[in-house]
Amino acid sequence: MIQRRQLLKTAGPAAAALLGATAWAQSAPVRILVGAPAGGSTDTLARTLATELGRLLGRTVVVENRPGAGGNIAADAVAKAAPDGNTLLMSFTSHAINASLYPSLPFDPIKDFTPLTCVATSPSVLVAHPSLLARDVRELIALAKAQPGKLNFAIGAVGSSLHLAGDAFKMQSGAFIVNIPYRGTAPALQDVLAGQVELMFAAVGNAQAQIRAGKLKALGVTSARRLPAFPDVPAIAEVLPGYESSAWFGLFGPGQMNADLARRISDAARQAIASPDVKRRLESEGAVPVGNSPEEFARFVQSEIPRWAKVVKFAGAKPE
Incomplete structure (x- = not known):
């Protein structure tokens, strides 16, 4: 392994790609690294994909959790891995x-990765404790502007897509709502359920049971259009045109992967995503299956970086 990595460092891109294609014929398991703990959305989606992907590729595919630093630990490991198709990354927003x-990263999020496909997107929902007087997004904005700084957002993780969904909302609406950070989504959601904090952006899969039970009030969804699961809940974009903030989950390989090998893995992943079983399991997690081409996914990732940079700057967010 050490010799192979040294060769890849000294060889040119063409030689590295050829070596990667040759190594694919070996029988070592394909590892999908996940930069989040077991049991979370990213981990669940990776494991949902892994079984069917392995069947289609004729390889054993295993999921390995490398949580920490907002996914950067897993990403760095994949960025430095041999581009032989045996080490992949299930990343997220x-x-x-x-x-x-982050002021600096040990890798380039574009150059050091080969985009394979976007697996799914996961819109979130703006929820409130039932005692909140506002019945919808329009009334919430009016209430927040009438009482600036009185309302609070529970934030499960600073710098997460759910945190920045709230700051994008504030940026576009001009409402002043205070962020209350928590160490994790579960305690943040618990305090909203208890009425300790009024508001939260939550993943649909985490909040749908409480919404249906009347324990939370759904004010709006972050997708561009209303969700089939909640047809009576307006999209926030109906009040704030252009607003959209869905988390996404994507499959990457290391940079400079052989194009044919990358296409083979991408095609298998897309076929797996479209399979009835995987599609059903993704949807049960509140995710929307995607399965686009490597080229489409690459363009999407490139567009996401400047889009989120504007929100990070507005929020003044710093890594925990």
């Missing part, structure tokens, strides 16, 4: 956010 959130 922070891959784009971290480019501006």
Whole structure:
């Protein structure tokens, strides 16, 4: 392994790509690194994909958790891995956010990765404790402007897509709502349920049961259009045109992967995403299956970095 990495460092891109294609024929398991703990959304989506992807590739595919630094630990490991298709990354929105959130990164989020496909997007929902007087987004904005600084957002993780969904909302609406940071989504959601904090942006999968039980009030969804699961809940964009803030989950390889090998893995991943079982399991997690081409995914990631940079600057967010 050490010799192979040294060769890749000294060889030119063409030689490295050829070596990567040759190594793909080996029987070592394909590892999907996940920069989040087991049981979270990214981990669940990776494991949902892994079984079907392995079947289609004729390889064993395993998921390995490398949590920490907002996904940067796993990303750095993949960026430095041999481009032989045996080490992949299941990343999430922070891959784009971290480019501006962190003052420096040990890798380039564009050049050091080969985009394979966007696996899914996950819109969130703006929820409130039932006692909040506002019945919808328009009334919330009016209430927040009438009482600036009185209302609070529970924030599960500073710099996360859910945190920045709230700051994008404030940036576009001009409302002043105070962020209350927590160490994790679960305690943040618990305090909203208890009425300790009025508001929160939550993943649909985490909040839908409480919404249906009447324990939370859904004010708006962050997708461009209303969600089939909540047809009566308006999209925030209906009040704030252009507002959209969905988390996304994508599959990457190391940079300079052989183009044919990258296409082979991408095609298998897209076929897996479109399979009825994987599609059903993704949707049960509140995710929207995507499965786009490497070229489409690459353009998307490139557009996400400047988009989130504006929100990070507005929020003044710093990594924890």
